[in-house]
Amino acid sequence: MTEPQPQHLVVTTTHEDEDAARALATTLVRERLAACAQVHPVRSVYWWGGVLQDAAEWRIDLKTGAARAQRLVDRIVELHPYDTPEVIAVPITAGAPGYLAWLTAETAAG
DSSP states (O other), X not given: OOOOOOSEEEEEEEESOHHXXXXXXXXXXXXXXXXXXXXXXXXXXXXXXXXXXXXXEEEEEEEEEHHHHHHHHHHHHHHOOSSSOOEEEEEOOOOOHHHHHHHHHHHHOO
């Protein structure tokens, strides 16, 4: 049996600078690629260049409609200063109907 495709997603990226993370979030929402963005301070531990890294970063969670997700991902990669930015999408499988309707409406334009 085929599972239904998600209608909404949370797309996440990170940035090393708070002001730049907020600017990226603002640009993506202004362009209607996301209905909203949340910027959170996080601590990331990861391998890069064969060295274990431990760094302060800013996580950006962007809520979007599935129809806008690939354009959002492409735009993040286009604007992001990292060579290989984290950009992942997680389906929203349930939520408040009014919120999901708002999310759809806000990302339908543009």
